[in-house]
Amino acid sequence: MRVSVTVxxxxxxxxVEPRLLLVHFLRDELRLTGTHWxxxxxxxxxxxxxxxxxxxxxxxxxxxMADGHEVTTVEGLEKDGAxxxxxxxxxxxxxxxxxxxxxxxxxTARWLLDRNPDPDEGEIREAISGQLCRCTxxxxxxxxxxxxxxxxxSV
Amino acid sequence: MSTPMGFGRMHRKEDARFIRGRxxxxxxxxxxxxxxxxxxxxxxxxARIVSIDTSAALAHPKVKAVITGETxxxxxxxxxxxxxxxxxxxLATDKVRFQGQEVAFVVAEDRYSxxxxxxxxxxEYDALDAVIDARKSLDPDAPIIRDxxxxxxxxxxxDWEAGDKATTDAVFAQAEVTVTQDMLYPRVxxxxxxxxxxxxDFDKVTGKLTVWCPTQAPHxxxxxxxxxxxxxxxxxxxxxxxIGGGFGNKVGIYPGYVCAIVGSIVTGKPVKWMEDRSExxxxxxxxxxxxxxxxxxxxxxxxxxxxxxxxxxxHGAFNGTAQPTKFPAGFFHVFTGSYDLxxxxxxxxxxxxxxxxxxxxxxxxxxxxxxxxxxERMIDVLAMELGADPAELRMKNLLRxxxxxxxxxxxxxxxxxxxxxxxxxxMDMAGYDALRREQAEKRDRGELMGIGIAFFTExxxxxxxxxxxxxxxxxxDGAELRVHPTGKAVLRVSCQSQGQGHETTFAQxxxxxxxxxxxxxxxxxxxxxxxxxxxxxxxxRSTPVSGAAAAMVSRKVRERARQVAAAMLExxxxxxxxxxxxxxxxxxxxxxxxxxxxxxxALAAHSSxxxxxxxxxxxxxxxxxxxxxxxxxxxxxxxxxxxxxGTGQVKVRRFIAVDDCGVxxxxxxxxxxxxxxxxxxxxxALMQLxxxxxxxxxxxxxxxxxxxxxxxxxxxxxxxxxxxxxxxxPIGAKGVGESATVGSPPAVVNAVLDxxxxxxxxxxxxxxxxxxxxxAMQGNPIRTDLAIS
Numbered sequence: 001m002r003v004s005v006t007v008x009x010x011x012x013x014x015x016v017e018p019r020l021l022l023v024h025f026l027r028d029e030l031r032l033t034g035t036h037w038x039x040x041x042x043x044x045x046x047x048x049x050x051x052x053x054x055x056x057x058x059x060x061x062x063x064x065m066a067d068g069h070e071v072t073t074v075e076g077l078e079k080d081g082a083x084x085x086x087x088x089x090x091x092x093x094x095x096x097x098x099x100x101x102x103x104x105x106x107x108t109a110r111w112l113l114d115r116n117p118d119p120d121e122g123e124i125r126e127a128i129s130g131q132l133c134r135c136t137x138x139x140x141x142x143x144x145x146x147x148x149x150x151x152x153x154s155v
Numbered sequence: 156m157s158t159p160m161g162f163g164r165m166h167r168k169e170d171a172r173f174i175r176g177r178x179x180x181x182x183x184x185x186x187x188x189x190x191x192x193x194x195x196x197x198x199x200x201x202a203r204i205v206s207i208d209t210s211a212a213l214a215h216p217k218v219k220a221v222i223t224g225e226t227x228x229x230x231x232x233x234x235x236x237x238x239x240x241x242x243x244x245x246l247a248t249d250k251v252r253f254q255g256q257e258v259a260f261v262v263a264e265d266r267y268s269x270x271x272x273x274x275x276x277x278x279e280y281d282a283l284d285a286v287i288d289a290r291k292s293l294d295p296d297a298p299i300i301r302d303x304x305x306x307x308x309x310x311x312x313x314d315w316e317a318g319d320k321a322t323t324d325a326v327f328a329q330a331e332v333t334v335t336q337d338m339l340y341p342r343v344x345x346x347x348x349x350x351x352x353x354x355x356d357f358d359k360v361t362g363k364l365t366v367w368c369p370t371q372a373p374h375x376x377x378x379x380x381x382x383x384x385x386x387x388x389x390x391x392x393x394x395x396x397x398i399g400g401g402f403g404n405k406v407g408i409y410p411g412y413v414c415a416i417v418g419s420i421v422t423g424k425p426v427k428w429m430e431d432r433s434e435x436x437x438x439x440x441x442x443x444x445x446x447x448x449x450x451x452x453x454x455x456x457x458x459x460x461x462x463x464x465x466x467x468x469x470h471g472a473f474n475g476t477a478q479p480t481k482f483p484a485g486f487f488h489v490f491t492g493s494y495d496l497x498x499x500x501x502x503x504x505x506x507x508x509x510x511x512x513x514x515x516x517x518x519x520x521x522x523x524x525x526x527x528x529x530x531e532r533m534i535d536v537l538a539m540e541l542g543a544d545p546a547e548l549r550m551k552n553l554l555r556x557x558x559x560x561x562x563x564x565x566x567x568x569x570x571x572x573x574x575x576x577x578x579x580x581x582m583d584m585a586g587y588d589a590l591r592r593e594q595a596e597k598r599d600r601g602e603l604m605g606i607g608i609a610f611f612t613e614x615x616x617x618x619x620x621x622x623x624x625x626x627x628x629x630x631x632d633g634a635e636l637r638v639h640p641t642g643k644a645v646l647r648v649s650c651q652s653q654g655q656g657h658e659t660t661f662a663q664x665x666x667x668x669x670x671x672x673x674x675x676x677x678x679x680x681x682x683x684x685x686x687x688x689x690x691x692x693x694x695x696r697s698t699p700v701s702g703a704a705a706a707m708v709s710r711k712v713r714e715r716a717r718q719v720a721a722a723m724l725e726x727x728x729x730x731x732x733x734x735x736x737x738x739x740x741x742x743x744x745x746x747x748x749x750x751x752x753x754x755x756x757a758l759a760a761h762s763s764x765x766x767x768x769x770x771x772x773x774x775x776x777x778x779x780x781x782x783x784x785x786x787x788x789x790x791x792x793x794x795x796x797x798x799x800x801g802t803g804q805v806k807v808r809r810f811i812a813v814d815d816c817g818v819x820x821x822x823x824x825x826x827x828x829x830x831x832x833x834x835x836x837x838x839x840a841l842m843q844l845x846x847x848x849x850x851x852x853x854x855x856x857x858x859x860x861x862x863x864x865x866x867x868x869x870x871x872x873x874x875x876x877x878x879x880x881x882x883x884x885p886i887g888a889k890g891v892g893e894s895a896t897v898g899s900p901p902a903v904v905n906a907v908l909d910x911x912x913x914x915x916x917x918x919x920x921x922x923x924x925x926x927x928x929x930x931a932m933q934g935n936p937i938r939t940d941l942a943i944s
Contacts, residue, residue, distance in 0.1 A: 017267065027182075031185065033179075033180075035176070036348070038350070038432065039857070039858045040432050040857065041858050043858035046348050046399075074175065074176035075176045090174050091171075091174060094166075094167070094823050094826075096173055097400075097831065098400045098401075098653055099399070100178075100399030100654075102173050103176045125867055128865075129865045129866055130865075132863050132865060134346065134347055134348055134835075135400060135827070136834075137830030139830045139871060139872050141866070
């Protein structure tokens with residue numbers, strides 16, 4: 001099936017199998033390998049991307065379902081050489097170790113701050129509760145998102 | 156944040172690529188013409204293979220090859236050696252011995268087609284009775300799992316003991332108080348978010364095999380591939396790219412890696428194999444599965460005298476545990492923990508069952524997780540028996556600082572410690588007395604609040620090569636340091652980060668030793684063609700071994716720099732002093748202002764400067780670090796939980812962790828390591844479990860069933876630190892990667908059981924799920940490892 005998907009502002013047209021998962025479309029067809037795959041059951045969230053601005057688990061979305069829609073991946077966060085504050089926050093607060101869950105966490109964090117610019121700890125924990133991190137115990141991810149919120153409030 | 160010259164909180168060098176989605180993990184490797192592999196796995200726990208028909212799969216238009224055990228047998232590769240000198244089937248030939256075992260390997264043009272073709276393979280099985288309950292594995296009528304071993308008549312792998320049985324038994328015979336408790340450290344899985352996988356590329360023209368594989372031990376893999384496959388070792392290059400978490404899951408060589416290599420040799424194309432999550436959970440290295448009976452002998456006033464332990468160790472269908480050769484139970488015999496006692500003895504029996512192989516994984520420090528859990532549970536059981544406060548009982552029995560170095564009853568030489576100070580700090584941070592008062596008030600109201608304590612001593616950084624090897628490879632690690640003419644440096648190390656931040660901390664070590672900025676040091680790792688030999692990263696050994704190597708090779712460079720500086724300054728090398736100030740490190744002539752910075756020396760070392768006889772140019776150096784002893788990090792953890800009396804749901808309200816890992820190179824990274832391990836402890840204590848039904852069906856084979864902690868189950872961790880340097884490590888560091896995973900599970904379990912005190916519950920096994928807690932409250936704790944209990 002032919003799909004036309006806008007990813008990080010650029011339009012891609014590809015012929016794909018109807019069963020192709022969005023995560024594999026991004027990784028294998030477009031070579032955008034920042035989005036990861038980690039489980040088969042929508043539990044781990046390392047595949048989270050934004051579909052029309054809303055976080056989705058791209059292992060549970062077919063590429064054909066993204067036809068005509070806009071996808072944003074971690075590669076689309078940095079704008080004109082400037083890091084997104086959530087990216088900066090993860091560096092500042094040591095919000096990542098192995099880096100595998102990081103792209104998904106960043107995409108959810110960006111969505112959260114777009115909706116709620118001043119989230120408290122509980123709201124941040126709830127926002128990332130559909131995603132797993134095996135390295136950080138979540139503490140520094142929470143701090144990283146708070147850092148980004150404060151950075152955005154200060155400019 | 157300004158970049159410190161040496162140690163200190165420095166942002167990670169690694170982060171720049173990871174936050175941009177530019178990490179390079181194995182599944183990101185994409186080679187021209189690359190094919191994809193998939194593995195057909197056994198649905199049975201124990202069955203004889205009658206026949207395998209691959210014809211329909213081979214007829215699939217996108218399938219390039221189908222490999223079975225028979226194919227491999229023709230290459231003498233159907234079986235491979237394990238890290239415990241056993242053998243493991245790469246692809247089954249005679250029988251399958253656990254559910255999920257590898258049976259056939261398909262190579263196809265794309266990943267979906269490879270999966271499709273698996274369904275076209277027809278395997279006829281003759282099902283056999285399975286051994287699932289380890290406690291029945293040695294029954295006379297138990298089916299023999301390893302009938303491939305000639306003459307084998309049972310399922311026993313080994314009997315092993317440590318300590319002094321006679322002395323221990325004598326202490327027990329005269330003890331005023333003894334307590335006994337059976338407990339299970341259930342089978343769990345490290346479950347790194349990146350599963351295992353490999354890309355193999357065999358170049359027929361050059362004869363070179365390149366394997367991209369997220370291995371924690373790239374050099375050990377290369378040597379084993381050479382030994383197993385008969386390939387010349389210099390023609391094998393193992394590249395361990397960015398690893399999406401390891402935790403011990405990525406130490407061993409799995410059948411899929413060998414299949415990818417064979418697939419590449421057979422097809423002449425690069426072959427990628429990535430396992431899915433269920434494959435990862437069902438077939439790769441699990442952890443624990445120790446059935447333990449602990450006994451403590453003590454005086455009536457609470458002085459612990461001896462500990463005696465019996466363990467039944469479930470190793471699964473192949474003995475594939477990874478630990479130094481002399482220690483089949485790993486370092487379990489450090490089970491006397493942090494306490495001063497007269498005698499100790501343990502007996503460990505290892506058995507085969509029809510489950511996946513493994514046992515040593517998941518940040519366990521070679522079974523110290525099990526040891527610490529045992530002793531810390533036993534201390535609480537004793538406290539309950541004596542009516543003593545568990546903090547006071549620990550304080551009374553902890554080793555005292557003047558006893559170090561301390562030789563334990565089972566032969567360990569603890570290097571340094573100041574245990575009372577660490578426990579006291581944790582109690583102060585927790586507000587221990589206030590917590591006990593709050594608990595008493597709540598109990599009066601029928602509320603269930605628990606306070607759990609665990610004190611742990613780790614033994615990490617394996618290890619002295621005269622005592623420790625894996626398959627004959629001594630556990631010393633190399634380092635190479637190259638200093639360019641402008642004074643910028645490249646460090647090459649044998650260990651491999653899985654997220655620990657080696658590119659940052661190791662740069663800080665070199666920077667501290669040479670008086671240069673860590674920004675001026677690049678760390679190269681994870682490529683056997685570019686790094687010196689060493690056994691890799693597990694057992695918290697990176698900082699204790701490779702970190703020491705990094706310091707020692709830097710000191711060699713510094714010494715070479717002294718000789719060059721002496722020539723530059725026309726002084727005697729003995730008259731030079733090393734000093735590091737804000738502008739960096741320099742050799743200066745004592746008593747004068749004259750001196751040369753390391754950058755000036757580096758340039759001169761590469762110049763036409765005339766050097767004295769016997770002094771080579773350049774500053775580059777290599778070293779191999781053979782650790783004189785293990786290092787012994789320790790810590791005191793306090794967990795506060797609330798248990799819902801109506802549902803049995805446990806909420807971890809607070810967790811206070813005071814770690815002493817010696818000198819901290821980058822405190823930010825140390826704290827991050829501790830955070831992660833604490834989450835592991837909450838997960839193992841409350842959620843994570845790999846149980847089986849009586850037919851050997853795996854009941855935790857996806858993240859729907861094998862529950863991992865999210866941000867909702869974890870509290871905001873409260874960390875503290877004490878610093879007791881290791882006296883034998885060049886920078887006094889001890890390693891910290893596994894401390895929290897080792898120390899936190901007993902703190903959580905002790906807290907839950909403390910909350911359940913009104914019900915008279917002495918013990919219940921992990922994981923303490925709501926159902927498990929509820930059953931314990933009814934006086935009927937369940938056996939968690941089997942679905943049938």
